[in-house]
Amino acid sequence: MVPYTRLEKWGRPPLDWGEILDGIRQYGIRNAAQLTIAPTGTIATIAGCEAYGCEPVYALAYTRKVHDDGREIELRYVSPLFLQALERAGIDEPTREKILGQVLFTGSCQDVPEVPPEIRHVFVVAGDITAEEHVRMQASLQAFVDAAISKTINFPADATPEDVARAYMLAWKLGCKGLTVYVTGSREKVVLETEAVRKAREAQAGTSAGTSPTAPPLMPVRPRPHVLQGQTYRVTTPLGTAYVTVNCNGEGEPFEVFLNVGKAGSDTAAVAEAIGRLISLILRVPSPLPARRRLQQVVKQLRGIGGGRPTGFGRDRVQSLPDGVAQVLAEFLGLEAPPEQPAPAQLPLFPLGDLCPECGHATLVSEEGCRRCYTCGYSEC
Numbered sequence: 111m112v113p114y115t116r117l118e119k120w121g122r123p124p125l126d127w128g129e130i131l132d133g134i135r136q137y138g139i140r141n142a143a144q145l146t147i148a149p150t151g152t153i154a155t156i157a158g159c160e161a162y163g164c165e166p167v168y169a170l171a172y173t174r175k176v177h178d179d180g181r182e183i184e185l186r187y188v189s190p191l192f193l194q195a196l197e198r199a200g201i202d203e204p205t206r207e208k209i210l211g212q213v214l215f216t217g218s219c220q221d222v223p224e225v226p227p228e229i230r231h232v233f234v235v236a237g238d239i240t241a242e243e244h245v246r247m248q249a250s251l252q253a254f255v256d257a258a259i260s261k262t263i264n265f266p267a268d269a270t271p272e273d274v275a276r277a278y279m280l281a282w283k284l285g286c287k288g289l290t291v292y293v294t295g296s297r298e299k300v301v302l303e304t305e306a307v308r309k310a311r312e313a314q315a316g317t318s319a320g321t322s323p324t325a326p327p328l329m330p331v332r333p334r335p336h337v338l339q340g341q342t343y344r345v346t347t348p349l350g351t352a353y354v355t356v357n358c359n360g361e362g363e364p365f366e367v368f369l370n371v372g373k374a375g376s377d378t379a380a381v382a383e384a385i386g387r388l389i390s391l392i393l394r395v396p397s398p399l400p401a402r403r404r405l406q407q408v409v410k411q412l413r414g415i416g417g418g419r420p421t422g423f424g425r426d427r428v429q430s431l432p433d434g435v436a437q438v439l440a441e442f443l444g445l446e447a448p449p450e451q452p453a454p455a456q457l458p459l460f461p462l463g464d465l466c467p468e469c470g471h472a473t474l475v476s477e478e479g480c481r482r483c484y485t486c487g488y489s490e491c
Contacts, residue, residue: 143256160191164251164261166236169217171210172304186396188214195229217304236264237294241277249284258288265293267307331394338365343441347371347434348419349378349465349472354386354438363401364442366390369435377465378472385435405439412436419471 147164154160155174160167171188188210196206205224212222218235219225236244244263252259263277274291281289295307340357352371359365369386372378389408393401417430428434440446463475468488474481480491 145255146257147251147255147259147261149260155187158190160189164247164259166234166239166247169235169237169304170219170233171214172217184396188399189233190400192219192229192233195233196225199226199229201226215305236262237266241265241269241273242280245277245281245284245286245289248289249281249286252284252286259286261290263289263291265291267294267296269293331391332365332396334366334394335359341442343438345428345434345438346421347428347431348417348421349382349431352382352431352434354435356439356442364393364405365401366393367435367439371431372464372472381465382431385432389435389439402443405443406445409436409439409443409445413440419473 151165151168167189170192171186174185174187176183176185192213193206193210196209201209201224209219209222209224213219218238219233220230220238222230241263244261248259248261248263263281265273265277274293277291278289338357338359340355342353342355345352345354350371352369355368355370356364357366357368367386367389369382369389370379371382389405392404392408397404399407412432413436415430415432415436417433420427420429422428428437463473463484464481465472466474466483466486466488468483469486471483471485473484474488475484480489482489482491
């Protein structure tokens with residue numbers, strides 16, 4: 111049999127049918143079709159693989175809609191390999207955030223000037239190539255595949271019926287056995303879409319209804335699994351000894367944070383619980399940023415917040431409860447501690463108590479049937 115070494119005008123090489131029949135008589139025949147290319151987009155995403163077989167990546171950032179027990183849940187996705195490529199290229203964090211903001215909208219990096227050319231050349235998505243290039247990609251594989259190929263030919267929103275017809279005719283001439291065509295925004299319900307497509311669809315829906323487009327519904331937070339594993343850290347803060355628990359999901363990514371400090375029912379305990387709940391919410395809401403990067407932003411915002419009664423010295427210095435939480439989260443993430451800063455004068459230590467409503471220090475203690483602040487002298491009596 112002539113080996114599949116060379117193709118002429120996208121046709122199959124000539125076959126020696128006599129040789130094929132002799133082979134069938136000698137060995138028999140079993141399969142009508144031995145090779146196929148299955149649809150693997152969803153499977154690849156679940157497996158964390160940024161390759162869809164013969165498909166180009168749909169977008170570097172998009173929203174995936176899934177149905178769970180009758181509810182539609184929106185999951186935000188951004189390419190981890192793209193983020194890694196930006197970091198390896200030495201692009202600073204503010205510029206990376208600017209690039210990500212643009213990519214989140216269009217799904218493509220081709221029109222983002224801050225992205226280096228070598229990265230734009232590699233990270234090409236479905237909307238960056240023409241319909242003809244999509245068809246020719248399928249045809250180049252169809253020559254060696256017995257079954258039809260699961261492949262989507264992407265068209266822009268302004269595609270015409272003639273454009274679609276040309277794609278079908280080209281696929282037929284090149285030997286494709288089947289074809290799937292999708293014109294951006296042509297369906298009311300879609301599985302994947304970028305922010306640009308979403309806004310255009312909502313604007314069109316609002317115009318058709320004679321009303322202004324409404325804001326997209328709030329995305330639900332990820333449900334908590336039955337069991338999570340984590341670590342608990344102990345840190346001394348101006349409000350007392352704090353215990354910070356960081357729980358992770360099955361992939362080792364931070365999922366929630368619990369913060370316990372002060373007596374149960376006190377204002378100090380309430381503030382600590384509020385900080386833990388807000389950090390957990392940041393980790394659980396759908397976001398294109400990985401959980402660790404979101405936690406890095408939490409550390410950046412909380413680290414260095416000062417208070418009136420810092421504790422410790424040098425690298426062990428904790429300026430406030432938020433600063434102590436930031437130090438624990440930085441340790442969890444393996445971040446380097448900031449350089450030591452000259453320590454300001456420290457106030458004399460007072461007994462630890464609840465938060466004073468007058469001065470805000472945690473020196474409101476019960477004394478002789480009344481609560482009194484050791485810092486400012488405030489008294490509830």
